[in-house]
Each structure stands twice: as C-alpha cells, then as structure tokens.
Amino acid sequence: MRGDEDMSSIMSELGSGKKMSQEQSTTQRMRLIPELKGYGENERTIPDSRKEGKIWNPYVHIFIGNGNFQTSQNIMLSPPTCPQVEIIRRRTYEKFKQKFHSAFKYIAGNSQIETQKEEKKKSKKRDGIDVNSLWVKIPSHSILERFYFACKVDETFQVINTRQNKKIGELPLHGNISQIANLIALASDQGIFMDPILLSSTNNRSGDLLKNEIQFQFTREWRKATKGKDNLEKVKEFFTSKPFQRRCAKIARMVKELASEAEAEVLRDVRKRAGDTLTNSTKKASKKGIPKLTLEAKKGDDDEGTEYYTLALSGQSFRISMPHFEKLQHLFDRTNKSSSSLQEHQNTFLCSLFSLLARYDQLEGAGLQSSLNGNVFDVLLRNFNCNLECFASPFNSRYERFCSAFPDTDCDFGSLGSFFNTNFQSLMRNGACFQANPPFASDFISAMCKKMEDLLTDESIKEPFMFIVFVPAWTESKGWKLLNSATSLVHHLFLSQKDDPHYYCEGTQHRRLKERYRIASFDTSVFFLQNAAAKAKWPITETTLSELKQAFGSNPDEVSIEESKIESAAVQTTQPKETSKTESPKVKATRPLVIDNDKKKSASGKKKPKQNPKPNEKKKKKAKKNFADDNDTQLAILSSLLSNKK
Secondary structure, eight states: OOOHHHHHHHHHHHHHHHHHHHHHTSSOOOOSSOOOTTTTOTTOOOOOOTTTOOSSOOSOOOOOTTSOOOOOGGGOOSOOOOHHHHHHHHHHHHHHHHHHHHHHHHHHHHHHHHHHHHHHHHTOOOSSOOGGGGGGTSOHHHHHHHHHHHHHHHHHHHHHHHHHHHTOOOOOSOOOHHHHHHHHHHHHHHOSSOOSSSOOTTOTTHHHHHHHHHHHHHHHHHHHHHTTOSOSHHHHHHHTSHHHHHHHHHHHHHHHHHHHHHHHHHHHHHHHHHHHHHHHTTOGGGGGGOOOOEEEEEEOSSTTOOEEEEEEETTEEEEEEHHHHHHHHHHHHHHOOOOSSHHHHHHHHHHHHHHHHHHHHTOSOGGGGOEEOHHHHHHHHHHHOOOOEEEEOTTTOSSSOEEESOHHHHGGGTBOOOGGGOOGGGGOSSOEEEEEOOOSOHHHHHHHHHHHHHHHTOTTOOSOEEEEEEEEOOTTSHHHHHHHTOTTEEEEEEEOTTTSOOEEEOTTGGGOSSOOEEEOSSOEEEEEEEOHHHHHHSOOOHHHHHHHHHHHTOOTTSOOHHHHHHHHHHHHHHSOSOOOTTOOOOOOOOOOOOSOTTTOOOTTSSOOOOOOOOTTOOSOOOEEEEOOSSHHHHHHHHHHHHOSOO
C-alpha cells in the first residue's frame, strides 16, 4: 500500500507541471474560433425553433468569482484522464456491463424455477399474479443505469470526506499516462479519488442502493401487470421475504466481484500502456507512441444534409454534429487560457474532445442525459435570471457554465464540477437561481434535495436563492416525496403526459442530425424551492407558470404553418422554370478538410477533373484527411475546419 509520501510526490510532480504551463501562457491568448459578436448580452434569449433556433445560448456571460474562468482544481474528485485511458476504461466497462446483464438474468431466471418447484411440492396454485414471477420482467439495463448514478453520488461524498481529512492539495486537470496510472493506484489504496465510470468495489452501501433500484423496478412492473388496480401491500410483503433478500444479496456480491475485477483490469492496462509509451518515446517515427487523431467531415443521410465530424483514435471513433463541434470550440476557448502556443491549444482541444465523447458514450440510458428545450430556458432566464444548470454536460448545457458529473472531462468545456461539490455561495451576485434536471434515480434525487434544503434554510445566506427542479412525477419514489415535502417548497407545477404533452431534448443530441426532441413518456413535476429573499424578488405568478407550460409543450423539431408557407414561397421563387437535361443540380459543398487544393493531385501529378454527382448514386464519398505530423500542416487543417462561417 502506498503511503502519504508517495502521494505527496505525485501531487507535487503534477502541480509543478501545471504552474509551468500557466507561467508560459501569460503573454498571449489562443483561440480555435473567433468570439461571437454580442457575447455578454446576458438578457438575450434564443428562440428554439427548427429554422432559427440554437442548440445553446452562447451570448450569456456567467460571472464566476473574480471573473477568471480558470476552474479551481479542488473540484477534481477523480484522476486526470487522456484519450488512451478513456479507451481502456471504455473497453473494461463494456465487459462489466455484459457480465452484469448475463449474471442478473441468470439469477433472476433461477428465482422463477425455484418458485415453480416449491409450488409443485406444495401442490398449490397462487391466486392472482405471482410477484416473484416479475423477476424475469424487470429490465437489468434500467436497474444498472439508476444504480450507477446512486453509487456515484455515494462515492462522491465518501471521497470528499476522505480528502478533507487527509488535506489533499490541488490537482491539475491534465497529466501524462504514467502520472494517471499512479493516481489510479492511489485511488484504490487510499480512497482519495473515485473512478468516474467504474463502480467501486469498496462501497459498503452499494448493496442497499442496488436493492432500492430492484424494488423500484418491481413496483413499476407490478403496476403494469395489475394495471394500477391492485395496491402495493402484496409487493411490500414480498420485499421483506427471505428469498427476495437472499437474491438481492447474491446480486450485490456479484456486482462487487465484477467491480473488483474491472478495477484491477484498468490499472493493469493503464500501467502497460504507460510502459509502452515510455518505450516508444525513444523512437522518432512513433511520435511518443500516441496514435493519430483523425477528423472527418460527412454529410448525413437526412434530406437537409447536416454535417458532422468523426473523431477517431486507436480504432475507436465517435460522431459529433457540426453545431455541437462549434459550441465545444467556443466553450474550450473561453475556459482554457493557459496554452503556450496555438499548436498546444489545438492538440489539447482534440484530446479533450475525444475523452469527452468517449466518456459520455459509455453511459447507460440516453434518457438520463436528456435536457429541457431552449424555450423553457428562455422563460426561466426572463423571469428568474436563471442561467446555470445543476446537472448538465458540455453537449446539452444551455449556457457556458454548468455543473456536471465528470469534472475530469468536462472542466475543459466550462464545467464547475459536481453539483454535490460546488460552493453555490461563491456563485451569487445579488442573488441566484439555478435549474436542476437531475438523472431520474430516486437515491440521486434524494441526495440532491437534501443539499438544496441545507442551502435554502441556511440563515447566513441573505441573498435571494432558489432552485427550479424538473423530475418525473413518480409519486411513490422516495426522491419525489422529499421534494414534495421540502420546507423551502413554494409551488409545485404538475404536467400530465396525457393532458399537457411536453418535450425533452435527447441525451444523445450531439450525435443526432435531426429530431433532437422527444415527447415525455411520463408526467413531470416542476418544484420551485426558494428562501425568504427569493420569494420577495421572484414571486411565482400565474403568468410565469402559463409561459412555462406553453414553452415546455412546444416541439422545436416541428415546422410551424408560417414557416412552411415561407419555405414553400422560397422554393417557388428560387426554382428555375426550365432545366436542361445535361445540367446537373447544384449541390451545397461540405466544409472543406483539404490543406491546399493545388497540392492535392492525382497519382499522375494532374488535378482530377470535377465530376457532376450521379442521381442514382447510393453511397456518398467521405472526405477524410489524417492530421500530418508537421505543425504547419496541422495548423492549415485547423484553419480550414474553423473558418467556415467567417
């Protein structure tokens, strides 16, 4: 087991590297893309519609502390990461999920077999629906996704307490793979860090959290089976039975074994990768053993031909739409001010972007990453000056600053860190309103509610302070009950799925080329939590509630009647009366990824003649260019990528 001296030496090594980078960056500010005109217009709203809508509001400037966007390193609860580590972590977690689902189905299937054997021995048939038979119907993926978030909240509090007791110093956001390997080892030895994805094998509360999610899914399946007519007394009695308790304990032991196996595998593979990198660093051709990142501009299969990029590394590739790519460039430029050169700024962005895409691709359940539509955010901004989200990601955030689950990947793009580790008092300037759309896991929502109540009932906070919380109206869940009975609750707005249809933005919106929104599959509760000063400054009026319901009920993907008329008129006025059979239709060119048209020639040394697109062509050619090794070439490619709208 490593001691405090090992830990101090690693932290000092990382810290010294960070300071050096900051000293080198004091002379010049690097940018990937020019800043938007109008940035800083904090009351500016962005209508969310198909034609003129935006995927975020880039104009609102969020003032943090002394105005410096450099994120405090105290929010880092996990070691730094890099693309190679994320590839290893992704591969390991995929194995963990496959084994979990297989083992869960096996244990659940045996439960029904055992019940049938007991009934044959007793020669007795049960009246009505057998609760035990629901084992084979509860979805293991839903249990894992909610159990995961509940465990991560619990691990967050454990790490915060451990680091406070050990008085751990600041940790930089970046490090090389050898340093990361040492910190991962420290995480398992001393509990001062948590893995952002893998479940901890030392969490003693994981068994109880798992049982809570199993009971939640049992209750939902029981309501479906009985069509809501039968009460829950039979289910509650089943939860106290010894067979149910034994089966939950067996699944919990299985999870701990799989978690321990995954932790060991990640540490082993990261150390091996660090060793390979160190060996290859002496070879000039290997470029320090780091695989090449490639960007690829493609046109989607949809009618509008929306463009997107593919970021690839070591056989792993991830897609991101053009609007989200541009958004992340702005967030990266605004957050990162310590690059010593444009080349360093570019390389850090590409590595950070790959790590970000790889991380969020691992999460179970796109619904748990869903967000509100932009029209709802505009209502909250106009009426409450609400411009910061408690649970978001760089992909779905409405504004430039937000709290998120993964500081190690998200802080390069504006994250303030975890909601549970954020000092909200430091964010207040004459009051503050925060929006919360948490993952729909009951234990997660319960922990969130407790922190909100502690803040809103703190008498030392004199400024107006409020939270607006959006959660499913699962009235039997512990999290919903806590919110509904909160002492700071001022108003509860209920939106029925049937009578008040409303829309959420898909959690995988950064990969979707169209149809970013989906109708809610559940009733929604909107809770307004305020302290005394907020009640006076931001009263909850019927007008505000009406605006909110109307905004929530709008679907930005749909084309209004007025827009349809405008589009139809535009097509009629621009369409030529006659078209020659020899003429080919004009096709809007995709954003160029070439370095220099004069340099890109055929093998014979001559330029290839331009060809008109064939009407019956089924597959579109993809323009794909690898980043070259020399600096001039990489800068030329970056310029062609970023100068599209100038």
